[in-house]
Amino acid sequence: MEVLFTRYEGNAWEEYFLPRLSFKEVQEMDKENALIVLPIGAVEQHGSHLxxxxxxxxxxxxxxxxxxYLTPDSNIWLIPPLSYGKSNEHLDFPGTISLSSANLQGVIIDIAxxxxxxxxxxxxxxxxxxxxxxxxxMVAREIHIETEMMVFITSSGSADKSDIFTEEELKWGIHGGDVETSMIMAVKPSWVREEYLTAEFPPLKEFDYLSLKGKVRIAWKINDLSKSGIAGNATKATPKKGEIVFIRSAEEMAIALKEMAEFEIEQLLED
Ligand SMILES: [Zn+2]
Structure with a gap:
């Protein structure tokens, strides 16, 4: 038969996607020791090229x-990703779709x-x-206090990247630069507009304290920092670099997920 639909391929979706099960299967499974993974992203401008x-x-x-990288006994389950995030720093760019912070908190708390x-x-x-x-x-702590669930926060592409990208990129390239462009080139090259690849860094390097991640942070919207909408050097991006980030981060994250799945916060203070 003709292939009519190709989303939901790979282990994550064919094996570990919780809502592919029936309620009865969820009723009967070991939930005491299960870990549920909720991906949370964003739909927002990433420059003219992404x-x-x-x-x-x-x-x-x-x-x-x-x-x-998970084994079938891992008891780690994916739930439908939340595609929309809090993106109000990008709302001046068309196509950005943002949830307000109150709504995003509400959705995550309802899911929990x-x-x-x-x-x-x-x-x-x-x-x-x-x-x-x-x-x-903030919301992770609210959930833990309200439901006593153990809640963990982690990020995609979190493996060490210092041998792949420049120091400048890793410090200032927070949006649509070498890292993210390389990652999209690795997984969805047809969605990258190569003719618009550009470089722009936030004009903050001369300040001793004011920064995006350091001791003094500034509340910003992207058009305070960037004309193109990006922060980073997308002209250096390659699919190979993106592939390394995905694979390296996945190997590490699979181990981290197992640690989360086995963690018992109530045992921390037991002797
Ligand atoms: Zn991004």
Whole structure:
């Protein structure tokens, strides 16, 4: 028969995608020791050369690759990714679709409450958009306090990249630069507009303290920092570099997920 549909391929979707099961299978499974993975991305501008879907695509590709390294006994389950994130720093660029912080918090808390009610005790927020991080740190604690679930926060592409990208890129290339462009080139090259590859770094290098990640942070929207909408050097991007980031991060994340799945916060203070 003709192939009518090709989404949901690979182990992550064919084996470890929780809602491919029936309620009865979820009812009967070992939820006490299961880990649920919720990818959270963003649909927002990434310069003229990358798709709006960049962050969500990177998140889905990362978890798909990571789950290739899991074994069937791992009891780690993927739930449908949340494609929309908190992207109000990009709303001046058309095509950006942002949830307000209150709504994003509400959605994540509702998902956690539902999982908790089903009997699950462990949730990982698998993030692929920098603008979500502050909110996720806060919401994770709210969920833990309300439901007593163990909640973990981690990011896609988190492996060490210092041998692949320049120091400048790793410090300032936070958006649509070498790293993200290389990653999209590795997984969806037809969505990259090569003719628009460009380089632009935030004009903050002369300051001793003011920075994006250091001791003093500035509240910014992207058009305060960048004319092109990017921060980084996309002209240096290659699919090979992206592939290395995906594979290296997936190998590491598979081990980290197992550690989360085995973790028991209540045992921390037991002697
Ligand atoms: Zn991004």
């Amino acid at each position: 798709p709006l879907m960049t962050d969500s695509l990177i998140g889905e590709a990362s978890i798909t690759k990571t789950m290739e 409450r539902s999982l908790s009610r089903s009997g699950f005790r462990r949730l990982v927020l698998f993030n692929s958009h920098g603008g979500n991080i502050d909110l996720l740190n």
